[in-house]
Amino acid sequence: MAKLPVEAPELVRVFGPTLHRVPAGGWSRTTEDEKLVKTHCCFCGQQCGIQLRVQDNKVVGFEPWEDFPFNRGKLCPKGVKRYMQAEHPDRLKHPIQRVEGAGFEAISWDFAMQRVVGEIQRIQSTYGKDAFAVLTGASLTNEKAYLMGKFARVALQTANIDYNGRLCMVSAGAASKKVFGMDRSANPWSDIPKAKVILAAGANIAECAPITTDYIWQARENGAKLIILDPRMTPIARNADLFIPVRPGGDIGVFNGMLHILIERGWIDRKFIEEHTTGFDQLAESVKKYTPEYSSKIAGVPAEMIVKAAELWGPAPTSFLMHARGIEHHTKGVDNCMAAINLVVATGRIGREGCGYAMITGQGNGQGGREQGQKCDQLPGSRDISNPEHRKYIAGVWGVEEASLPQKGLSAIPLVEAIHAGKIKGLVSICFNPVVSLPDANFVREALEKLEFFTCIDFFLSETARYADVVLAGSLMEEDEGTTTNVEGRVIRHRKAVTPPVEAREDWKIICEIAGRLGYADKFSYPSSKEIFEELRIASKGGVSDYYGMTWDRLDESNGLFWPCPEVGHPGTPRLYENGKFGHPDGRAHFMPVEWRPSDEMPDEEYPVILTTGRVVSQFLSGTQTRRIGALVDQTSQPFCEMHPRLADKYGIGDGDFVKVESRRGNVVVHAKVVKTIRPDTVFVPYHWPLDRSANNCTNRAIDPVSNIPEFKICAVRLSKADQPTDSIAMLEVQAGGVR
Amino acid sequence: MSEAAFFIDYSRCIGCEACVNACAECDTHRGTSMIHLETIERRESVQTAPQICMHCEDPICAQVCPADAIKKTPDGVVQSSLKPRCIGCSNCVLSCPFGVPKYMSGIDQMMKCDMCYDRSSVGKKPMCATVCPSGALTYTSMEEIQRTRQGIPVNSWKFGAEEVKTKVYVMVPREVTRVEIELVQIHTTPSALPNDPYDVALMLEGME
Ligand code: SF4
Ligand code: SF4
Ligand code: SF4
Numbered sequence: 001m002a003k004l005p006v007e008a009p010e011l012v013r014v015f016g017p018t019l020h021r022v023p024a025g026g027w028s029r030t031t032e033d034e035k036l037v038k039t040h041c042c043f044c045g046q047q048c049g050i051q052l053r054v055q056d057n058k059v060v061g062f063e064p065w066e067d068f069p070f071n072r073g074k075l076c077p078k079g080v081k082r083y084m085q086a087e088h089p090d091r092l093k094h095p096i097q098r099v100e101g102a103g104f105e106a107i108s109w110d111f112a113m114q115r116v117v118g119e120i121q122r123i124q125s126t127y128g129k130d131a132f133a134v135l136t137g138a139s140l141t142n143e144k145a146y147l148m149g150k151f152a153r154v155a156l157q158t159a160n161i162d163y164n165g166r167l168c169m170v171s172a173g174a175a176s177k178k179v180f181g182m183d184r185s186a187n188p189w190s191d192i193p194k195a196k197v198i199l200a201a202g203a204n205i206a207e208c209a210p211i212t213t214d215y216i217w218q219a220r221e222n223g224a225k226l227i228i229l230d231p232r233m234t235p236i237a238r239n240a241d242l243f244i245p246v247r248p249g250g251d252i253g254v255f256n257g258m259l260h261i262l263i264e265r266g267w268i269d270r271k272f273i274e275e276h277t278t279g280f281d282q283l284a285e286s287v288k289k290y291t292p293e294y295s296s297k298i299a300g301v302p303a304e305m306i307v308k309a310a311e312l313w314g315p316a317p318t319s320f321l322m323h324a325r326g327i328e329h330h331t332k333g334v335d336n337c338m339a340a341i342n343l344v345v346a347t348g349r350i351g352r353e354g355c356g357y358a359m360i361t362g363q364g365n366g367q368g369g370r371e372q373g374q375k376c377d378q379l380p381g382s383r384d385i386s387n388p389e390h391r392k393y394i395a396g397v398w399g400v401e402e403a404s405l406p407q408k409g410l411s412a413i414p415l416v417e418a419i420h421a422g423k424i425k426g427l428v429s430i431c432f433n434p435v436v437s438l439p440d441a442n443f444v445r446e447a448l449e450k451l452e453f454f455t456c457i458d459f460f461l462s463e464t465a466r467y468a469d470v471v472l473a474g475s476l477m478e479e480d481e482g483t484t485t486n487v488e489g490r491v492i493r494h495r496k497a498v499t500p501p502v503e504a505r506e507d508w509k510i511i512c513e514i515a516g517r518l519g520y521a522d523k524f525s526y527p528s529s530k531e532i533f534e535e536l537r538i539a540s541k542g543g544v545s546d547y548y549g550m551t552w553d554r555l556d557e558s559n560g561l562f563w564p565c566p567e568v569g570h571p572g573t574p575r576l577y578e579n580g581k582f583g584h585p586d587g588r589a590h591f592m593p594v595e596w597r598p599s600d601e602m603p604d605e606e607y608p609v610i611l612t613t614g615r616v617v618s619q620f621l622s623g624t625q626t627r628r629i630g631a632l633v634d635q636t637s638q639p640f641c642e643m644h645p646r647l648a649d650k651y652g653i654g655d656g657d658f659v660k661v662e663s664r665r666g667n668v669v670v671h672a673k674v675v676k677t678i679r680p681d682t683v684f685v686p687y688h689w690p691l692d693r694s695a696n697n698c699t700n701r702a703i704d705p706v707s708n709i710p711e712f713k714i715c716a717v718r719l720s721k722a723d724q725p726t727d728s729i730a731m732l733e734v735q736a737g738g739v740r
Numbered sequence: 741m742s743e744a745a746f747f748i749d750y751s752r753c754i755g756c757e758a759c760v761n762a763c764a765e766c767d768t769h770r771g772t773s774m775i776h777l778e779t780i781e782r783r784e785s786v787q788t789a790p791q792i793c794m795h796c797e798d799p800i801c802a803q804v805c806p807a808d809a810i811k812k813t814p815d816g817v818v819q820s821s822l823k824p825r826c827i828g829c830s831n832c833v834l835s836c837p838f839g840v841p842k843y844m845s846g847i848d849q850m851m852k853c854d855m856c857y858d859r860s861s862v863g864k865k866p867m868c869a870t871v872c873p874s875g876a877l878t879y880t881s882m883e884e885i886q887r888t889r890q891g892i893p894v895n896s897w898k899f900g901a902e903e904v905k906t907k908v909y910v911m912v913p914r915e916v917t918r919v920e921i922e923l924v925q926i927h928t929t930p931s932a933l934p935n936d937p938y939d940v941a942l943m944l945e946g947m948e
Contacts, residue, residue, distance in 0.1 A: 022771070027770040027771035028770070029767045029770065030767055061765060061770075062765065064867075064870045064871060066865075066870065071873075073865075073870045073871065074758075074870070074871055074872065074873045075758055075762070075871040075873065076756050076758050076871075076873055077756055077757050077758045077760075077761040079758070079871070080758055080761040080762045080765065080871060081761055206754035206755070206756065206874075207754075207756070210754065210756050210758070210873040210874070211873045213752070213754055213873050213874040213875075214752075214873060214874055214875045217752050217874060217875055218875070218888070220890075221888060221889050221890050232940075233785075233786060233938060233940055234786065235753075235754035235755050235786045235788070236754065237786075238785065238786050238787060238938070239751055243943075245940045245943055245944060296947075300944070300947060301943075301944060301947065302943075302944070302945075302946060302947060617754075617755075617756045617757070618757070631761055631764070635757055635761075644940065644941055645783070646941055655783065673782070674783060675782060675783050675784075676783060676784055676785075676936065676938060676939040676940060676941065677785060677786055677938055677940055678940055679940050679941075679944065680940070680941045680944070
């Protein structure tokens, strides 16, 4: 039974989101007796160093940490206000269970555990092991990500575990693996200021990776040229040397068009190609037809822009290419990334100072979260679950029979579809708010309602946790020890500042207790999360993402270590692919020819406008945490629909009017924001909000065949001017899905 | 190395408001930000500009204060009003060419950015310039800024006929020596404006 126990407004009244505005203990001054805990911001993959001010087991404020090399004290507003999630009035402090018609009631841990374990056993014995699924998240520490993978494979023996990194890094990761043979940003950020040309594609750096801004501006002070591809002129694009307002889904036109010109004008590194790559001839053949004119039609920008991009990129002595969700959230997301990476390898500008490539991770542990084995097709150390050798090694580490390890399971979207189809009956979820973050939100809600049993581990009652039968009160990042891996591939330490309040527990303890009660106590008895890391080290040993040489002590001493770090004493590997040595068994990079194809849903007469979605600087992902912090909500209180004045005029929509954005799947009513900084054929709605304010009511569930990432960045919509909604959802506070 | 100074580079600003939020974390006025971010014309562009106190050499706010409540420290930092003196008249609020002083009705007193005097006077950076992720706000030595930036710092302003010198520097292109602010008509006719550099539709002209 996973329907809402009472209407959403009633749940909002009790569990929020409410806004936290004043820190624990009031706006107190710094005092002598407080301690400063060096840790990291949890609100994006930059993982900025920050010091939390702690008094009497309460986080009361922050102090910049200027010695941490990545951000040197810099923070975005999310980092500045991150400490306000501590001591939050909405915090879950006890396990709770659903009560039909009443909401939720507090229960004891023992009772909660009995129910969860009983339901797991009932569902698995009735419908089979795979009928119970696990959904996890890429904001979990490495330790927890590892534990969730082991929990699914050993304690539940279900094939069906996947994570919300499926919405984030999987296209970039798959492309990188295909071309480079490894899945990680190739360079430390310190290489960015040394590059003479930078190409950033589909990356709203100012809002989603704010710290990277200073690295790019520093490159420009050193004389670098900046090329930006984005349908919107974002703040980083404003001062670019070349801003290419590409049509959503048209990126391959720019990349292949550039490569066409590079080859034509001899701006490729023939020697490097000869010695360190395979497949160049097919690649060259494939871009023959991508003349500037042909490319221009695909990209939806003037041919001169593509020529100029090639002229800036081609002859430069050093270069850095970076991309993010803008090119990755497509049914051809992997192809988009490979087309971009081809430009890096063809010029041989990789693996040395000032020459590099990076994918900008979005989620807190976007990098580490995809290495430790919580993906449906993966075992720890970025190992492959269908590779017999890999299975044997991990089975050995876990002390189980290789045959007992499940095979590859369903990825996030097919997994939710299997719930909808009644094939999966039970679900445990942690660190994932699919009701807000997955595309086609109405479908996701319907799916959750069909579950026989749903349990969530969470610290707030997220929009998804509202559908749960039992919610287990878990821990915030600052309430536990662990590690994450930042955007560069640098493994860093998160330190415990305070203990979980009242009866809330560290997440890993909750998982271990469930596993124990399922009969696997011997495999899940860790005295602390440090021992989980010790096991992770061994499990990753010899894998691609090898952490074996890292210990918490080493991480503490060094401000982090880059994987691979195969031996204790190994300095770690900040820069990959030095001397043209790539990750494939043949040591070469493999060029991947890419052909453009249309997106799953292209605009047509009925739905003539392109909707693209994304983020704003003051909110993090589904907003479970950041929609509860007053200052961050004040900054951007509601979603909006950015549209060009030409498009707005066509529909008689003025700035600030309400507009209904409607696709074949659902709609969202928000304020119009009429701006000249977006393509006239495209509108943009940020996705952090729930219910009737969710951009994902409109988005498309279609996925990339290789990475299984959903196509968030393009679907077809129609627009109409709307009246101010006045229903019960609209009347909620803005952070809960209301409008003002 | 000379002592640290404050530099603003508007061209770097990405409008994130980390500065505004961090200002509210400064011990002397925790909970209230003393600075703000200007959004120039969102319809036209994404340009934003942070506004901290520029710490004028001869502060107009102090000149117009009937109660002599605004004092400058020996090192040139213009302070918030002195509680026993300020009568809350808001002359300073209206006179400041940068729109900095804030009248706080709760305490019936003017408060303003004091460059985090509690921090900067003990060798720390002001909050905003520590966190600013773009380097639009930077607190460092003159040598360091000259070594790492293409633009040059100036601290001389001309508002119409009025000349103002400030403790805070702004980064400008090399050929500029002074920031000249002409009086402009805000709602001017479109034809009087220069070609629109940020209109994406114009960039795509000629595409079907
Ligand atoms: S959200 Fe990201 S950029 Fe902002 S402070 Fe946190 S880690 Fe840094
Ligand atoms: S508000 Fe206070 S500080 Fe400002 S001018 Fe009036 S008396 Fe002086
Ligand atoms: S913190 Fe820096 S980049 Fe952000 S708004 Fe302030 S000045 Fe601009």
